[in-house]
Amino acid sequence: MPPIIKCERVSKSFVIRENRQYLLKDRALAMLRPHLREHRQTFWALRDVDFAVERGEAFAVIGPNGSGKTTLFRLISGIFRSTTGAVHVHGRLAPLLALGVGFHPELTGRENIYLSSAMFGFTTREIRAAEEDIIAFSELGRFIDVPTKNYSAGMEARLGFAIAFQVRPEIFLIDEILSVGDEHFQEKCLRRLDEDRHAGRTFLVATHALPFVEERCDRAALLVQGRIVAVGLPKDVVRQYRELIGRDSRPLASPVDA
């Protein structure tokens, strides 16, 4: 059986523009005045990233802020297209790159369940079937019919999580969203995650929570400046990462970077 996610020498470049010409007017002017032209520079966010995730595996991607984790996840979920190389995904994938994706503050929690779930491709019938479970998991009770603009950040995150877990795809793509909510809710999320793992679902997680990587992941990859510098057992990769941070004597990355 082929790996469920396979990245073959994936590279992604962005064009960084000085004098960014968003306006048609600017482009027209630049034709007459060369000094107004855009200065373009190519920035390689990912270089020759090559790895595979097996079905049922929990795979962590760690690395400092700005190392390319989010870009990698956007490529795998199809939000970006790779500049060179190929990404293969064999299964239904839910990108959980943020919590409460698509929430509109004027809508109630319940209405946002429908809007946000539809972004994952669900039909009304499927959402209706999951609605009560989502509300129960979020523990929002009667607040579910209150506009989400009146929610605290924690409440909104809970609802976001409840929706995300209800998606139940073959592959979870989780980009640093595990460190929200109070302790009780976090434990509940981890229990749910373990359940999903036992059910054979695949996890690809980008995180700064190193204990989580060591305790719950099967393998890990270390991404530094767009390149994978190590793939292997979590404890080895985490050790390498710690050494790297220590050597650079850079401040530790914050646990949450959205």
Place this chain on the structure above:
Amino acid sequence: MHRFSRLIEYRTLLKYLVLKDIKVKSRGTFLGVAWTLMNPLITIVIYFVVFQYIFRVAIPNFLAFFLVGLLMWIFFARAVSTAAMCVIDNDSLIKKAAFPLEVLPVASVLYHLFHHVVALGLAVPLMLLFWGAQFSWHLLWAVVILIAFVSFSLALALLLATIGVFFRDTRDILEVGLPVLFWATPIFYDLSMAPGFLRPALSLNPLSPFIESTRAALLDGHGPSWTHLGLMAFWIAITAVSGTWVFGRFAHRFAEEA
């Protein structure tokens, strides 16, 4: 065709996006959806008084005559200006969620179509009862032309949504361009009333055949001329081919550029 099938798959998202806009627009307001109709209503009264009683135009059933054109114009102008900005306005969403991006321009058009249908539901019975519209089986043509007009607007919405991502002054260009197009559109006049030197330029306006043949079906009780049918088919074909091609060609860059 592949893109079309993805739209069908995400029809639920389309529905909830349109519902969101309708709910958000009317929530916390006293008159709700009526506000969206209030603006055209006041415009209609003003134009009617000015043209009927000050300019004393000699067009029979003038109220119904210009109402047909004006309502179609309002739908078109609102739909294309919203669609032109729909990707930019959802920039944070499209970086986090993986869904077919064509739902955004399509949802913008459908949102305004909802108001257009409500407006027609109020205006057409009045036209038939009091304002001189003809009750005949040719009214079916009005429905067919409405569908054609919506297709034309959808295709143009795809095109403008793409242009809007790469040229941020699209909004300003539309703000200047739409009023010019308004007076170049046969809303208060008929192409046959225009002097010979203007007529070729005015018949290049893609909106003319749609408005004039709707008027023919509602007011004169006859079907569209072959010229109008040909022109409508021509404009739909041109915009549909270019709109879907351009959107399909550039959609994968929206998340980076927006």
